[in-house]
Amino acid sequence: MKQVKIGPDRSNEIKSIFKLSVEELVAGSEGHLVVTNTLDELYDYLAEQMVNEFRRSMTKHGPTAFIMPVGPTQPYRLMAEKINKERISLKNCWFFFMDEYCDDSDQLIPSTHPLSFRGQINGLFFNLVDKELLMPENQRIFPTLENLDKLPEMIADAGGIEVCYGGIGIHGHVAFNEPEAGVKDTGPRILNINDFTRTVDAVRHGLGGNLINFPRRAITLGMKQCLGARKMLLMTRNEYADMDWANTVLRISVLGIPGDDYPVTHIRNHRNYIVATDRATATAPKIII
Numbered sequence: 001m002k003q004v005k006i007g008p009d010r011s012n013e014i015k016s017i018f019k020l021s022v023e024e025l026v027a028g029s030e031g032h033l034v035v036t037n038t039l040d041e042l043y044d045y046l047a048e049q050m051v052n053e054f055r056r057s058m059t060k061h062g063p064t065a066f067i068m069p070v071g072p073t074q075p076y077r078l079m080a081e082k083i084n085k086e087r088i089s090l091k092n093c094w095f096f097f098m099d100e101y102c103d104d105s106d107q108l109i110p111s112t113h114p115l116s117f118r119g120q121i122n123g124l125f126f127n128l129v130d131k132e133l134l135m136p137e138n139q140r141i142f143p144t145l146e147n148l149d150k151l152p153e154m155i156a157d158a159g160g161i162e163v164c165y166g167g168i169g170i171h172g173h174v175a176f177n178e179p180e181a182g183v184k185d186t187g188p189r190i191l192n193i194n195d196f197t198r199t200v201d202a203v204r205h206g207l208g209g210n211l212i213n214f215p216r217r218a219i220t221l222g223m224k225q226c227l228g229a230r231k232m233l234l235m236t237r238n239e240y241a242d243m244d245w246a247n248t249v250l251r252i253s254v255l256g257i258p259g260d261d262y263p264v265t266h267i268r269n270h271r272n273y274i275v276a277t278d279r280a281t282a283t284a285p286k287i288i289i
Contacts, residue, residue, distance in 0.1 A: 006181050007259025010252065017251045018284045025282060029254040034276040039074075039237060042278045046165075047078035049233055053163055054083065057092040063139075065094040065158035067175075067226060069166040070117035072235065073124050080128035090135045094158040096151070096225075097121070097142045098166055098175035101215035106190050108144060109215060115205070118142055143188055143219045151188045155225060164229035168236040168253055168275070170245050171196045172262030176220035184266040187222035200245055223263055232273035234264065237281045247285050250277050 017025075026033050036042040050066075057064035083090070100117050101109045111119035126134060143151060155161060166174050171194050177183055178194040193216055201207075202214045226232070236246045236253070249262070253275050258265040267273045 006179060007261025007265075008257045010256070010261070013256060014248060014252065015288065017255050018288045020251075020255075020284070022279060022282045025251065025254070029275075032273055032275060033254045033282075034274055035282045036276070036278050039239065039278050039280075042235065042237060042276060043072070043074040044078055045276060046072070046233070046235060047075040047082060050075065050163075050165060051079055051082045051086075051088065054090055054093055055086070055088050057162075058089050060092055062092070063094050063158045064092050064162050065096060065155060065160065067098060067161050067164040067166065067221060067229060068095045069098050069175075070121050070124070071167055072237070073120070076121075076125040077128060080125055083133060084128075084130050087133065089133050090129070091133075093135050094139045095135070095141065096155060096158075096161070096221065097140070098226075099218050099220040100142055100144075102190055102217040102219055104216060106145075106217055106219075108219065115215065143221060145219070148188050148190075148219065151221065152225065155228075161225065161229035163231040163233060164226045165233050166226070166235075168234050168246075168249055168264050169194070169197050170200045170249055172249055172252065172264040173197060174223060174226050174234065174264050174267075176218040177223045177226070177263045179261045179263060181260055183260045183263045184223050184227060187224050188220065189222065190217060190219050192216060193218050204239070204243070223266065227266060227270060230272065232267055232270055233276065234267065234273070235276040237278050244281075244285050246277070246281050247283065250275070250281050251284075 026035055036045055101115055103109055109116050171179055198214050202211050203209045236250050238244050238246045252262050253264045256265045258268045
């Protein structure tokens with residue numbers, strides 16, 4: 001894939017950042033990096049942070065809007081358990097989900113597709129939460145062909161985004177905002193999924209590296225919506241010890257120069273953000289080149 005230079009020279013930057021210990025990395029982040037000892041602790045931290053915001057939404061008279069990912073999936077069960085146990089009502093919450101895969105004709109993949117975020121979220125979360133605590137279905141919003149142009153107005157009508165939650169991809173995407181010139185100002189749209197993203201995901205989800213049939217297109221909220229949130233809580237992790245794909249993007253996320261080549265680096269200009277990970281991912285890889 002031909003690379004277009006749309007950001008700073010990362011080569012020397014990453015060599016320098018990889019010299020830092022985990023403790024030095026945390027100190028250099030100036031409070032913006034949270035590192036847990038284990039993945040289980042990371043998922044519990046994420047679930048607890050989200051539930052705390054949902055709890056606060058109960059005290060408000062109007063809506064509280066959140067940008068939500070479907071992955072990582074692990075915190076959702078923990079969230080449902082905490083919500084049911086503490087009887088936290090989600091009635092004031094509006095969930096604007098980040099994205100969904102499209103087929104080559106730019107139609108949303110069916111919710112029955114094994115990769116569909118719309119298809120996964122009910123089993124991961126909504127079906128686990130006691131019905132009397134759930135928000136109405138019209139407050140659970142995925143980007144679609146029908147609402148794509150209306151999403152910014154819908155978010156504004158819901159009071160703006162309180163918190164943007166999400167994962168960080170190998171090339172720094174947030175939602176499916178892949179590297180491109182001017183990415184920080186992008187809005188909801190349909191786009192090509194970066195080849196690096198497709199490759200990593202094709203070997204992470206039990207697909208056996210099936211790049212042939214992995215979706216090439218996606219519909220997504222823009223970076224403008226993500227960066228417009230009053231708070232941001234992002235995460236990344238290797239998940240599997242023998243697949244250390246996230247160590248680099250984690251360090252670029254918290255210490256890298258902002259640039260369109262790694263969209264996540266634009267959070268560095270946000271006033272209120274946290275990146276969370278586990279210690280294995282925060283540790284420099286065994287081989288540094």
